[in-house]
Amino acid sequence: MAWLVNRLRCMSFGEVGYRMQQAAVGRIERRGMSRWTAPAPGGESTGLPRAATPPLLPGETDAILADAARIRDGDVMLFADARFHVGARPEWNRDPASGVLGPAVFAGDIRITDRALVGDIKHVWELNRHLHLVRLAQAWQASGDDQWLAVLRTQMAGWLEQCPPMTGPNWTSSLEMGIRLINWSLVWQLAGGADGALFGGDGGQALRRAWLDSIYAHCQSIARHLSRHSSANNHLIGELAGLYVATSAWPCWDQSARWRAQAARELEDQALAQFSSDGVNREQAFSYHVFSSEFLFIAALAGQAAGRPFSSQYWAALERALHFLRSVTDVGGHVPMVGDADDGTVWRLDPEHNDRAALLLALGSALAGERTPRSASARWLLCAFPGQHPRAMQPAPPGGWSFPEGGYLLFGRDFGAAREIKGLLDCGPLGYLGIAAHGHADALSLTLSVAGEECLVDPGTYSYWQDQKWRDYFRGTSAHNTVRVDGLDQSVSGGRFMWMRKARSHVERMPQSPGQFDFRGTHNGYMRLADPARHIREVRFDDATGTLVVTDRVAAKGAHTVEQFWHFAPGLAVTRNAGGVQVRGKAFALQLDISGEGATVALVRGQEHPPLGWYSRSYEAKQPCEVVKITTESNGATLECRFTISFF
Template identity: 45%
Template sequence: MSSSQEAQGRWRWLWNRLRCMTPVEVVHRAARAATAARRQRLMAEPVPAPALVEAPRWVQVPPASEQLVAGTTPYLDEAGALHAGRVRLFERERFDVGVEPDWLRCPLTGVTAPLRPARRIAITDRAQVGDIKYLWELNRHLQWVTLGQAWALDGDAAHLDLLRRQLAGWLKQNPPGQGPNYTSSLEAAIRLVNWSVTWQLLGGANGAIWQGHEALRGAWLEAVYRHARQVARAYSRHSSANNHLIGELCGVYVASRTWPAWPQLVRLGDAARLELIAQVDRQVHADGVPAEQAFEYAGFIFDFLWLAERCAAANAEPMPEAYRARLRAMADFAHALGGASGGMPAVGDADGAEALRLDPRPGREPLAALLEKEAALGDRAVPPWLRPRDDIAWLGLARPPVALRAAATLDFDAGGYVLFEGGHLQGGMDVGPLGYLGIAAHGHADALQVWLSVQGEPLLIDPGTYAYWAEKAWRDYFRGTSAHNTLELLGRDQSDSGGRFMWTRHARARLLRRERSGPGRLRVVAEHDGYGTALLHRRELAVDCEAGRLELRDTTPRPVAAALHWHLAPGWQCELLGDTLLARRGRWQARLRVQADAPGELALLQGQTDPPLGWASGAYGDKQPSPVLRWRGTAARWNTFIDIESLSE
């Protein structure tokens, strides 16, 4: 891309961003830009002398290794990898970063970011910073928590030595306000959370790690103070006040109670706690659905809310009952999504990032983890399909009992999801908004999409996210309409994208009718206006779970150029026979038949690249070909019939 094209792209993005702002936000951002240099100078100001007092600890070392699901081995193995210079990022990927990493070097691309004032760093420029997600993930310091856990479990001083070396290196390479690690308030807040947990695991101000290294402890405390002040001066506001703001408030609050060494920081924590309580009501619907319409982000924000609750309880300032009720509602939604077999769809953005990793084993499932954490907090049971993890053990909570229980509800009207379950089937339909606030940053153009699992095995899927900073065509595809089980009209998305994390026009979905005539029997009628009020897309879904049958009818007011997509999970063996797709996996067979009121082209596609179509992303940064059934032509009515049967019956 030429420099002139890049400049045009930046101006186009800026114009789109301005379109998503209110006049008040424009003034706010202009004022923030005008004071950026002053905030930069404040970062380097001397830090007041701390009063080293021991604060209540909400992180606890399990008194017996038997309380850990797999014993101490995973912790010591993970620490061993860190001693060899290998770190795990995004839950599953390992990178060789060295025993003393270059904290400015992107682990994915090898690009080293410049050490200049943070406000002058373009985090979207891969030539300058590499892939910023990977660089930020390394600098969240989840791995330091693992070293702290290993020290707490085996007492090997080598863990302390490695922590000291990495801490000293990080502080040296990241002077206040300089470099890519000061470009995001959320990232600074997540560091504070992981620093807090590490500090507690190491024994606080008087831990063995500081014997003879008091100057390093002092330098770390200065960084804590500066981080908290930086975050509080630049909270994410207005159309950016999404999960970032929750994470930022949690970071400041946790820091203020872990290190109540400065009255200024304690006051910042007081304010952060009150605003965090208010944000729960804004960012989590009363029915537990995350307002961002991104299911993995539910687990992300829950971790912040849960950690803040634990910190508050330890400091004798418990969160109000309304706050706890929202956490229970989030767990109820996760439980309904998981159903009897644990199949959870990948709706909305998912970047694989973690705020805190207390269990080092791979295989993390954010919504399942959410369910276990809330159950331990609220003394409730977890379903049998849930794979237990150790997070709760490190916060002093007992493992919840295991028991079957029916979902409290399958109708989530505030969040916009209608679920169904019965027999061997489980699934849902999206009748909710695009996302949260003006930019709906993490929402996908997926209105009226349907997903379906057969005895916990995904059949009709939401293909996921892939990556935020890959080539734009891939980002656009995975969040676009053609990547979802819904109707695409006029060759474009239901909502208009203005950038990788921005939608300038939002499709509005509306539930018209919902009828439940018995267990597993459901009829839903809904519509959305993403293509204008003169071209409403209406979908009617009828489900009979016991019979293993779904019928869908899609209509538009007039014939229109359209593409109807049905995305299947990888692993299904597919064959197109006339107007019917035959899909087999294990003992299950599915038949998908598509009919329209006008001739069209029916095709089975997989792994197409120009343009992208027929892909699924099971983890951040990963994609693989997956089958998609596409009808394409001009029509006004489409009928899809889906029949599921067991070949062993």
């Protein structure tokens, strides 16, 4: 009930009306008054051009076939790198983690947060995105061996039998339907299209008819249940992309052209609305920056293949998104884990590499004119969606450092070189729209990498659905390199994906360069206290000395408990010394000197109650890390931390 009240408080009157309309549509569907079987074909007769086999480099075919063999034997990879045994004939409504089998009832009646009913819905959905079925189609393309089509036919037929339209947990999310349609289109393309060998022999035509019926039902459900208002974030982009790709691949019905036109129009709008003019995804979550960009790219490639290119403004938004992503990536390939991340991906075409940011940048390089794309993922995508490619994307410009609209500034020196120092300062909003679902309470936090090694880190997300304390911790202020006042988060949570009061940052002094970086900013997150308090942070970096100085002050009438946190990457050697804290990496050393009236320093690692000192590189995985926690009772006194960096 508390969650419901909070959710309603985040809605406009227009959104309340939309939710009521959605509930009415759901009642109609529950009563069986909607038709889900595809009508007779009445649209265009052809979809996308037939896919070709990409040029494969030595070892790539073997890697594809090895992964396909694991899938044939029932082992699939979910999320970033977690393997699960689901069997050669999966039970598609069963959670592969907990073993709970979801009910085969009307999808609108399923409470997806009820773990006793559906298990962990994230695991169910991840399996049913069908990324692994694409691997089977790749194996057939690469080898010509029909055994892979037989495995694919068995799994696809099983899904269609177990998951009829609007029945079971796999029909509870329009976003998941969109991702599934995208991967189905890749399977369809790579398996030879409508007249391919997949649909030959006994049962082939029946499989095609049943599959097309399900595709139609997916499109109809997405079009009816688009994420709107405060939910119109990456979900809306993913739903529209799935609808657009599907109606380009299967323009079979009279409704197809209307659905496709709507999806194209809204994707054009969302590419500009959800990314700032300097290329930052407005959800303030770098993993979702990649996720949303993947959707926009694959829709654009489908549009080109179908002869319906998106506008130059759309492509320019993608170029800006890649520019930002390239800029925040350090020389070792690390991207700071700002905001939420669940390792969700739109496609998985490279069996050996799953660095999604790197793969996205490689796709951008391929579209910018790279003669022979080094990325297997890019080569497969361009062959799955053949035809006229877009006008070459602009060659990648040198990395930037100032993204004021998006809310991020970079400091450091020697960007792209072996002895790179690269820091990221977060001075942007909490998140996007009314609920800011995937933002973290990280105002004025910073990260730092040295010589391609992560040093000061954002600890990540860990899990959406584990015990509430872990969700609260990883998105809370104490899990970020910033200041907490009176033991409270900067922003006030209203649920696992909802913020009720949002701290707003304000830049008071803008730096002029990353090497002579002199920043001053504040946020209002603690002005809600009975004795309002304002956090003021100054960040200075001097490239000549390799010194970073961070000064914090909490301005208020009375004294407050002030805690400052510094999270160090696992694998670094972090020890106390007479001056403060010594940190050693593979190629660098860092000395942290601390000064502040009444300040006490503690080194914390893997604390359970309350959580502190944890790091999560991938979804559902966590490990201890060293955290320097500095505490003082302050009535405006200054707390200064000086980081001196040297190289071996």
